Amino acid sequence: MSERLPPRAERRRRTERHILDAARTLFAEVGFERTTIRAVARAAGVDPALVMQYFGSKQELFRHAAEAAPPPEEGLDADELVDHLLGTLDTKIGELSPGSLAMLRSMLTHPEAGAAAREALARQIDRLSAAIPGDDARLRAALMAVVMLGVTIGHQLLELEELRAVPPEEIARLLRPGLRALTGPEVS
Amino acid sequence: MSERLPPRAERRRRTERHILDAARTLFAEVGFERTTIRAVARAAGVDPALVMQYFGSKQELFRHAAEAAPPPEEGLDADELVDHLLGTLDTKIGELSPGSLAMLRSMLTHPEAGAAAREALARQIDRLSAAIPGDDARLRAALMAVVMLGVTIGHQLLELEELRAVPPEEIARLLRPGLRALTGPEVS
């Protein structure tokens, strides 16, 4: 009852964050199409109209909700790259950032989300290929990226028991030789 | 004008096939949610009500549309398995069967489709793991499956240029060491 009422600006920011949190959760759980503005608003405890007022459209809401942690692999050599990539399995598998998960889930049905996902993946391929020698570096980098993507989808979206039952390190151990092979034709 | 009108039964079957073809294409292109009965009917050149009359509901229509070629890997040893799996890249990459593609695209958003996809993948993991020695055979099989899944998604759904620009054999060549490594700890 005697709650410390925050000033307007902070109240506004807090509400906006509630909406974004709800949106991320729902986009991640059921994808773009099945997420409704009304459901987001209900989960955030506000009126649907407010969501529109803040973000303009469902598309824009998704754009804001999908903004999330950019991966930081740069200036590594091939072996470090593999280790770093496998290290991200921890995050990917333990708890994928809600923004990424939302994008991952939505990218296969929603056109704009798909474009955004493709772009993000292309950037990752750029960074990866920079650390790989050879003229087929981009192909190899792309394969590394989709391998990680497949594992993430199998784990997070399809929730395969086989993958969920073991620690990330075990998966990393099994995946390492294949990724190593992708970084270059040279043997060890 | 002097067209040979087929008997009722055949005409019926033909129409049904037209509807299923249209449904498969649309489910594959835009996923379950964004595919409308009306659009399917329009593409098949019939009335939306007829689609309902034949299949009862959109869910059932999807079920029928998603029924497609079951993969036949059985009774192979580990090395043959890898070769067979990589051989399927041809089909997966060249032209994924419309039923599978529909399921692949829809599985991440639509609950029932997701369950069906999970089941299909589980069956594949069963078959794969039968050809792999060791007590972590199922984990290894699951990883092989999701690696192939990732490549297929990258190629078919995300349409990565890097993957589309090269022949399947090239991709198979790069993937082989990793899959070999997954079939067992023994070195060659």
Added chain:
DNA sequence: CCCTTCGCTCAACGTACGTTGACTCAACGA
């Protein structure tokens, strides 16, 4: 103290969807 600002709600709109029931009409069997 009043007037403005602004976070927020309310009620409604137009639209598109899945689905239904009554209907039309050509093919069919007796």
Added chain:
DNA sequence: TCGTTGAGTCAACGTACGTTGAGCGAAGGG
């Protein structure tokens, strides 16, 4: 030939969606 069947259409239903504009009420500045 005539009644029956069944493929296919038509018009409509209820519902849920994204989105809008008017309005409320408390906070903030003069």
